Amino acid sequence: MDDIAYTSVKKIGDREFEKLSRYIEAEVGIKLPPVKRTLLESRLQKRLKQLQIHSFSDYCDYVFDTEKGSMEIIEMIDAITTNKTDFMREPAHFEYMVHTALPELLKTRSEIHLWSAACSSGQEPYNLAMFMEEFIEKNRPINYDIVATDISKSSLEKAKKAIYYYKDIEIVTDSFKKKYFLKSRNPNSSEVRIKPVIRDKVTFRPINLMKDDYGHRSKFDIVFCRNVLIYFNKDNQADVIRRIMSHMNSGGYLFLGHSESLAGMRKELNSVGASIYRKE
Ligand SMILES: C[S@@+](CC[C@H](N)C(=O)[O-])C[C@H]1O[C@@H](n2cnc3c(N)ncnc32)[C@H](O)[C@@H]1O
Numbered sequence: 001m002d003d004i005a006y007t008s009v010k011k012i013g014d015r016e017f018e019k020l021s022r023y024i025e026a027e028v029g030i031k032l033p034p035v036k037r038t039l040l041e042s043r044l045q046k047r048l049k050q051l052q053i054h055s056f057s058d059y060c061d062y063v064f065d066t067e068k069g070s071m072e073i074i075e076m077i078d079a080i081t082t083n084k085t086d087f088m089r090e091p092a093h094f095e096y097m098v099h100t101a102l103p104e105l106l107k108t109r110s111e112i113h114l115w116s117a118a119c120s121s122g123q124e125p126y127n128l129a130m131f132m133e134e135f136i137e138k139n140r141p142i143n144y145d146i147v148a149t150d151i152s153k154s155s156l157e158k159a160k161k162a163i164y165y166y167k168d169i170e171i172v173t174d175s176f177k178k179k180y181f182l183k184s185r186n187p188n189s190s191e192v193r194i195k196p197v198i199r200d201k202v203t204f205r206p207i208n209l210m211k212d213d214y215g216h217r218s219k220f221d222i223v224f225c226r227n228v229l230i231y232f233n234k235d236n237q238a239d240v241i242r243r244i245m246s247h248m249n250s251g252g253y254l255f256l257g258h259s260e261s262l263a264g265m266r267k268e269l270n271s272v273g274a275s276i277y278r279k280e
Helices: 003-007 014-028 034-051 056-065 069-080 092-105 123-138 153-161 174-180 234-246
Strands: 111-117 143-150 163-165 181-183 191-194 202-206 220-225 248-256 269-273 276-279
Touching: 014 034, 014 056, 014 069, 034 056, 034 069, 056 069, 069 153, 092 123, 092 220, 092 248, 092 269, 111 123, 123 143, 123 174, 123 202, 123 220, 143 153, 153 202, 174 181, 220 234, 234 248
Parallel strands: 111 143, 111 220, 143 202, 220 248
Antiparallel strands: 163 191, 181 191, 248 276, 269 276
């Protein structure tokens, strides 16, 4: 199949857009209003090409009417999720955690359980571990663990490898670079790896925030759920928050992305800072 003939058939029709966008919103929460049509089309084109499927209509038949198609949702999610993340993203949250949340929590407990919900390729949970280590170094030893979850299979695979590029850590302080990142033995490599002292603190697993059962065995004191609810409609946002809250200890802290808020939602979470909430 030559590329010119291939690309000429990959336009998404009204029916297919409607079907796929409804399915994606119901399964994953990500809303895809008509303005997102070109985005969906372009993000799924890679899948059509990989599967050698020549129209969105055939793709829908494959997804919805074949046995193999039920597995396609995993690949489809990978193609449509926005996984943008960074080290030191919204750093005021880490500052708040170290200077306010941890001292407050440690008045009533000796262990801290953290959850990075929608962790993408791992920068956020590894950053949490680095700040926990800093806190411990300056204060006292504490037991802590970090669970990091995401729906995207490829993001979780990348996160587990813990390998990043130098340019990804330009924003990180020299002290953090030295303490928490390993250089490659190859002097020409542009890659760095998170050190085991940090890697060992984080457990990755898949969780779809839209599903009722998250399967957590313990409750959390600190939850970072940043820059994911923004893709959901109000009802789905409220459902996710309700489920997250059911996995939080009372007095626990919830950090959302800076453009996300709980305005108009449940009151058992009190606003204590910019996109920071505390469970009663
Ligand atoms: C923009 S990234 C945010 C990453 C990180 N929290 C941050 O703030 O940098 C959004 C992440 O949400 C994940 N995501 C989208 N829908 C999800 C769902 N229903 N359940 C779990 N994760 C989801 C995506 O796979 C993506 O990795």
